[in-house]
Amino acid sequence: MTPARTLPHVRFDLPDPIPVGPRLARGWRITCYEAAGATIRLGRRSRGIDRLLGAAGVRHGAFVGAWNPLSRPHPESWNHTQLDRLRRLAGRAGIAFLEGAGHAARPPWAERHLLLLADWRRCAVLAQRFRQHAILLVRLRAPSRLRVLR
Template sequence: MRASLAAAYRRTDYEVAGAVARIGRRNAAVDALLRRLGTRQGAFTTAWNPFSRKMPRGWNERMQARLREATRRLPMAEGWGRGRGWAEHSLLIATDPRRAAVLARRFRQNAIVLLRIGAPARLLTVVRMSPPQAGLGHLPGWQVRMTDDLRRSPFARSRQVHGGTVGAWAFPPMGCRGA
């Protein structure tokens, strides 16, 4: 992911039900919202503007409806991601990071925002690779990475998963690593 795009993700406010998540920051309102959804973790994701390519509003709304349908059995809340001149509908989905990463890949997103009670929001990038490269984990043609150093996190309890060491969140058979 280009540095300018990663910076844009970091400048964006991810808002739902009055709670605003920002990359690298913890927010008590976000923690309370996760509790109301009955979960300890979740992810902000969208189906708008795949791979950060601006698409017509009608197309984006149809794709967002498909995302909503794909997650209909999960607790969720509707919100917005708002950056400088860029706003997208988003969903805060009560799910584990692995499932969120699969949704991101399915709806062609560059990244999602992971949330966990008591921890700062994290940007998780889903990187397209050609050909697939070795890493702690990958799907054919895809690799999932955390954008910050997990070793500094209070949740950085590494463990072995499918032969790879991963940090706070395990993505079997995918992994995460500091970028």
């Protein structure tokens, strides 16, 4: 089955992206993203996320991580160091952010993220710098979408 059929809320940046296997596609579908008490899942809307965006005075944002580049596990200490670098770079770029995370129950999985409060293109630049496979885009009063970057 093609990713487009299994993931209708996904957009690919490259004509020939890294293959998306069924495990990764399922992981994206079942992950719950959270920031400041608000949660959202792929393809859904969230009043809580709308409140966070509205309070920040922005219409767009993206959950961006620095952990586990290209969806390959790395040591937790390395992941924390990379997330600290992402915080610093977002700050230098003038991008406001909230601490966030992604997690799923079955199989158990968790990863730290930042909810960057900026246009998705600015968020994608930072995500690509940290070799992130994809980012979750959020927009006021709209379902979230996944943007596959690699």
